[in-house]
Amino acid sequence: MTVEQVKGALYGVAIGDALGVPAEFKTREFMEENPVTDFEGFKIHNQPPGTFSDDASLTFCLAESLCTGYDLLDMADRFVRWQTKGYWGAHGKVFDIGNTTYRAISRLKRGVQPELAGDFEEENNGNGSLMRILPLVFYTKDLDLEARYDVVKDVSSMTHGHIRAVIACFYYLEFALLLLSGKDKFEAYEKAAKNVNQLLRKKAVNEKEIALYDPILADDINSYPPQRIRSSGYVVDTLLASVWSFISTENYSEATLKAVNLGYDTDTAGAVTGGIAGLYYGVNGIPEKWKREIARSEDIDELGLRLFNMRSLQ
Numbered sequence: 001m002t003v004e005q006v007k008g009a010l011y012g013v014a015i016g017d018a019l020g021v022p023a024e025f026k027t028r029e030f031m032e033e034n035p036v037t038d039f040e041g042f043k044i045h046n047q048p049p050g051t052f053s054d055d056a057s058l059t060f061c062l063a064e065s066l067c068t069g070y071d072l073l074d075m076a077d078r079f080v081r082w083q084t085k086g087y088w089g090a091h092g093k094v095f096d097i098g099n100t101t102y103r104a105i106s107r108l109k110r111g112v113q114p115e116l117a118g119d120f121e122e123e124n125n126g127n128g129s130l131m132r133i134l135p136l137v138f139y140t141k142d143l144d145l146e147a148r149y150d151v152v153k154d155v156s157s158m159t160h161g162h163i164r165a166v167i168a169c170f171y172y173l174e175f176a177l178l179l180l181s182g183k184d185k186f187e188a189y190e191k192a193a194k195n196v197n198q199l200l201r202k203k204a205v206n207e208k209e210i211a212l213y214d215p216i217l218a219d220d221i222n223s224y225p226p227q228r229i230r231s232s233g234y235v236v237d238t239l240l241a242s243v244w245s246f247i248s249t250e251n252y253s254e255a256t257l258k259a260v261n262l263g264y265d266t267d268t269a270g271a272v273t274g275g276i277a278g279l280y281y282g283v284n285g286i287p288e289k290w291k292r293e294i295a296r297s298e299d300i301d302e303l304g305l306r307l308f309n310m311r312s313l314q
């Protein structure tokens with residue numbers, strides 16, 4: 001693990017998020033005619049260029065919490081501070097929050113046990129835990145497969161407790177872990193499917209749930225045409241769109257813009273794609289202009305360094 005990978009992951013999430021913020025909810029047809037190529041200002045959420053949203057803010061809350069060790073109550077406290085005080089907000093304010101996340105953080109505020117705070121129903125399978133989960137890989141990397149699953153399950157369940165959202169987070173972090181270990185992305189893609197399949201079957205997870213992820217667990221998603229890739233806020237769609245955008249491109253900006261330009265949940269597709277792309281290509285693979293213009297650039301840089309130093313001590 002290198003500091004370039006850690007900083008790349010954090011900047012990667014924030015920049016992908018910020019690229020998508022002004023275009024959130026736009027259709028694919030609209031994006032084809034008006035593709036995002038750079039930071040834009042205002043539009044849908046009326047924010048200045050380079051403003052990241054809940055995806056990156058909650059990612060930073062998790063990253064900062066991990067700097068002091070693995071503690072669900074500390075994570076919960078930071079999520080609550082984000083919602084109530086704009087802690088880790090791009091400009092100290094919350095302008096976007098998903099319904100499931102809102103309900104869960106309200107429960108955390110009331111002192112509900114963190115791993116039981118999220119919704120557990122099938123209809124609560126939005127991408128709200130996937131969008132903030134990436135820094136957890138810097139902690140789980142030292143655990144075995146089953147322990148990694150247990151940790152990911154708990155951290156997802158703070159907002160999203162259904163098995164479908166847990167599988168998405170688990171796959172994403174297994175893929176990220178293999179990239180972190182220096183594997184080529186195609187090699188990582190094959191190995192991630194193997195590891196995830198193995199664990200889910202060991203845990204006797206419902207086959208119907210596993211089958212929803214067949215495009216990445218049992219097929220080559222790289223060969224899919226864009227028409228087969230959906231980009232809604234549904235967690236399965238976001239994971240597949242992000243893996244597809246990353247695996248079918250050659251660098252950070254191509255991957256992230258490809259995800260954003262799918263339309264609909266553009267900021268989260270950008271954040272989830274940008275996170276693994278930033279980790280893989282490293283912070284030096286992210287355009288300087290975007291690193292300079294992203295909100296709280298110095299804070300992100302410093303957080304990456306702290307997270308790296310914390311991990312390398314172990």
Ligand SMILES: [Mg+2]
Pocket residue numbers: 053054055096267268
């Ligand atoms: Mg968002």
